[in-house]
Amino acid sequence: MRVPELIQKKRDGGEHDLADLRALVGGYTRGEVPDYQVAAWLMAVFLRGMTPAETALLTRVMAESGDMLDLSALGDTVDKHSTGGVGDKTSLVLGPMLAALGLTVAKMSGRGLAHTGGTIDKLESIPGWRDQLSDEEFTSQARRVGMALVGQSRNLAPADGLLYALRDVTATVDSVPLIASSIMSKKLAAGARTIVLDVKVGAGAFMRTPGDGERLARAMVEIGTHSGRRVRALLTDMDTPLGHMAGNSLEVIEAIDTLRGEGPRDLLDLCLALAEEALMAHGATREDAERRARAVIEDGSALGKFREFVAAQGGDASFVDDTARFDVAPGRAEITADRDGFVAGVDALSVGRAVLALGGGRERKGEAIDHGVGVELVRKPGEAVRAGETVARLYHRGRGVDRALDLVRTGLTFSETAPGVPPLVLGRVQ
Amino acid sequence: MRVPELIQKKRDGGEHDLADLRALVGGYTRGEVPDYQVAAWLMAVFLRGMTPAETALLTRVMAESGDMLDLSALGDTVDKHSTGGVGDKTSLVLGPMLAALGLTVAKMSGRGLAHTGGTIDKLESIPGWRDQLSDEEFTSQARRVGMALVGQSRNLAPADGLLYALRDVTATVDSVPLIASSIMSKKLAAGARTIVLDVKVGAGAFMRTPGDGERLARAMVEIGTHSGRRVRALLTDMDTPLGHMAGNSLEVIEAIDTLRGEGPRDLLDLCLALAEEALMAHGATREDAERRARAVIEDGSALGKFREFVAAQGGDASFVDDTARFDVAPGRAEITADRDGFVAGVDALSVGRAVLALGGGRERKGEAIDHGVGVELVRKPGEAVRAGETVARLYHRGRGVDRALDLVRTGLTFSETAPGVPPLVLGRVQ
Numbered sequence: 001m002r003v004p005e006l007i008q009k010k011r012d013g014g015e016h017d018l019a020d021l022r023a024l025v026g027g028y029t030r031g032e033v034p035d036y037q038v039a040a041w042l043m044a045v046f047l048r049g050m051t052p053a054e055t056a057l058l059t060r061v062m063a064e065s066g067d068m069l070d071l072s073a074l075g076d077t078v079d080k081h082s083t084g085g086v087g088d089k090t091s092l093v094l095g096p097m098l099a100a101l102g103l104t105v106a107k108m109s110g111r112g113l114a115h116t117g118g119t120i121d122k123l124e125s126i127p128g129w130r131d132q133l134s135d136e137e138f139t140s141q142a143r144r145v146g147m148a149l150v151g152q153s154r155n156l157a158p159a160d161g162l163l164y165a166l167r168d169v170t171a172t173v174d175s176v177p178l179i180a181s182s183i184m185s186k187k188l189a190a191g192a193r194t195i196v197l198d199v200k201v202g203a204g205a206f207m208r209t210p211g212d213g214e215r216l217a218r219a220m221v222e223i224g225t226h227s228g229r230r231v232r233a234l235l236t237d238m239d240t241p242l243g244h245m246a247g248n249s250l251e252v253i254e255a256i257d258t259l260r261g262e263g264p265r266d267l268l269d270l271c272l273a274l275a276e277e278a279l280m281a282h283g284a285t286r287e288d289a290e291r292r293a294r295a296v297i298e299d300g301s302a303l304g305k306f307r308e309f310v311a312a313q314g315g316d317a318s319f320v321d322d323t324a325r326f327d328v329a330p331g332r333a334e335i336t337a338d339r340d341g342f343v344a345g346v347d348a349l350s351v352g353r354a355v356l357a358l359g360g361g362r363e364r365k366g367e368a369i370d371h372g373v374g375v376e377l378v379r380k381p382g383e384a385v386r387a388g389e390t391v392a393r394l395y396h397r398g399r400g401v402d403r404a405l406d407l408v409r410t411g412l413t414f415s416e417t418a419p420g421v422p423p424l425v426l427g428r429v430q
Numbered sequence: 431m432r433v434p435e436l437i438q439k440k441r442d443g444g445e446h447d448l449a450d451l452r453a454l455v456g457g458y459t460r461g462e463v464p465d466y467q468v469a470a471w472l473m474a475v476f477l478r479g480m481t482p483a484e485t486a487l488l489t490r491v492m493a494e495s496g497d498m499l500d501l502s503a504l505g506d507t508v509d510k511h512s513t514g515g516v517g518d519k520t521s522l523v524l525g526p527m528l529a530a531l532g533l534t535v536a537k538m539s540g541r542g543l544a545h546t547g548g549t550i551d552k553l554e555s556i557p558g559w560r561d562q563l564s565d566e567e568f569t570s571q572a573r574r575v576g577m578a579l580v581g582q583s584r585n586l587a588p589a590d591g592l593l594y595a596l597r598d599v600t601a602t603v604d605s606v607p608l609i610a611s612s613i614m615s616k617k618l619a620a621g622a623r624t625i626v627l628d629v630k631v632g633a634g635a636f637m638r639t640p641g642d643g644e645r646l647a648r649a650m651v652e653i654g655t656h657s658g659r660r661v662r663a664l665l666t667d668m669d670t671p672l673g674h675m676a677g678n679s680l681e682v683i684e685a686i687d688t689l690r691g692e693g694p695r696d697l698l699d700l701c702l703a704l705a706e707e708a709l710m711a712h713g714a715t716r717e718d719a720e721r722r723a724r725a726v727i728e729d730g731s732a733l734g735k736f737r738e739f740v741a742a743q744g745g746d747a748s749f750v751d752d753t754a755r756f757d758v759a760p761g762r763a764e765i766t767a768d769r770d771g772f773v774a775g776v777d778a779l780s781v782g783r784a785v786l787a788l789g790g791g792r793e794r795k796g797e798a799i800d801h802g803v804g805v806e807l808v809r810k811p812g813e814a815v816r817a818g819e820t821v822a823r824l825y826h827r828g829r830g831v832d833r834a835l836d837l838v839r840t841g842l843t844f845s846e847t848a849p850g851v852p853p854l855v856l857g858r859v860q
Contacts, residue, residue, distance in 0.1 A: 003599070004598075004599055004600065004601045005601070007473075007600060007601035008601035011473065011476065011477065011601050011602075034599075035465075035466040036465040036466045036468070036469035036596060036599070036600060037469070037599060037600055038466070039466035039467065039469040039470040039473075039600075040469040040470060040472065040473040040600035040601065040602060041473075042470065043437075043441065043469075043470040043471075043473035043474050043477075044473050044477070044601075046441065047441065047473075047474070047477045047478070048477070166466060168434075169433070169434055169466070169467060170434065170437060170466060170467055170469075170470035171434045171435070171437035171438035171441050171470065171474075172441075172470060
């Protein structure tokens, strides 16, 4: 079938088969199909939709456009994916928890870009920690420790990058099958058999309402079902950054506090919920899963796994036991409340941009970052605050302070009466 | 507004204003907007549609992308457009009729490409006739004779050519607002105040059903209304070529026969109907229009105008009075009926391709053509034929005969019982 006929098929509401999608998306990745044809097809997909089976085939074609990691030697590895978030240090807590629970986390992770942070950047706050492991080191560490994390060295799902760039300039981003296939193509290529998804819902997320979030979660779980992976999703509130800290060293410190059982409630609750999903995906009952997830925090075994993981990848494990050793920027600037009242909301995007302004993130790939700067949300939504009290605090080295203060101020909203705060976990899809 | 936001507006069912369409279509014509963005927008237009006012604005932007002819010195000139047809020599008959009726036809006309013929090519069958006139000659001839026809020397609606090429490869051709704006942009740029449209409906046309044809006709009439032009449309049957002849000299001979009152019934009827629409657009009642249109054939004044027009553009007017002087190819090849029965249908496209095979058309712009070759449909749909009788005849010079015979044979269908033949004029839109 010629490409215009394939576009016409979707335009008229038809369902693509594997050959169609290989011709279109495979052809585009190989440079054989021009971008204007793919652009017209993307708009047809946007307006006509895709069936679950079709979305799964698209995801498969996108995954197969590059390297497909084979982690079968490690048995059933677990991967977690979040649809984006500022101050989201979940991976740093959840990974050691899963390892302590006897599961295996072996994954590639990215660096931060623009207002989003990256797990690799955060871990590099620990002197000596390195993101490069040979294949053999990676496998043997995952088997021994239960957790190994490397930088993105392989060419995973290149079709996704190409399609995303085209969607971005053709108003075809906000489509459930296209978002779901984009996320899941990389997860399928990355090799894990069990995937736990954290689908953020809220003003700052792709998915603005719980209904939209559920549709996306459902689409991703169905892709997993069609692809022989175990996939479960939580819908979580993303109107607010997780925990109190945003910025590389600050987030690692907060993650360690959480592993120690002394972290912020929202972060701990989310990590417990995600760990429970992973356990339930492996057959545990909810009660059993809840009990076991909590136990690895309480008995210190998750913290132990984190120490072991840091040391295995060359990091100075003494930082795990003494977080005062982290290089936190010495400058301070504070935002105080004008009057008595409550914090109503904190816009996550503004906080992410503030970290970027302070030098804690990068505008372009390859730029160096300052691991020690960041933002502390001293008061979180729903908390009362008195006039003159500190609401947020910057950790800086003089760079970008005014801009960061402006951004955080713009992102903060106050109310005179106690605001309703949505629950962290809004729903589950499996 | 940025281009992705304009695409999004149409994607979400919004209505564009003039500034939007200038940014998109004007930008594309100037090379400022890339084809992949326009492709996504075209698909959004295809699936979301356009309001009549919006379609009129798009048409205006397309018309204004190139030269806009100013025929105001000629008052209210009349143009006719057909949505394509094989053996369509209507312009050659209608033009002189309108001139004889006191109206003015002053237009640019095209050459044939692929299976469609061009009026300029047909007129060049008359020795000496030339399609190049200075602006002054063009205006003074139109004023004096009431009819002037020149080749397409100006850059009319270049946006249309660019958009059409993109639509062709992105499955966005069959959209009423896009077809209507494509046709009407060139008509608006060509300057006529009154436009009579012949919208072909049938298996061989863009519009397969009378309902589709009516939607297109309605869209074009509404563009005219929004643009200050008088526009009327006929829906006509296009399952069959008009008249008996296809090929350049053959069609001119048939047109002259028709002007003399001796031509085929379907061609005469269509020309009468189109002339009536032009008269009614200028205020005549139907009865008056019918009487006057018929009179210019019966009293020879339309034939006289054709003679005058040919001579004014350098042609040998003696050909008009003695059509035996035309150079018709001497070779003959015939298709006969296998058995007694009826001609059920003649596929116009096959006949057009047969003329092309014989050398009477061009595959690429600029190729020379043989004006003397062609196809005669001796029997038309609905007519009885006996075994062994001639159904179609080729006029050839040895080239492409077998291929042409195959094509015409494939295009002919027969039935044992008398087939229903649709009326020529299926509807009117004004």
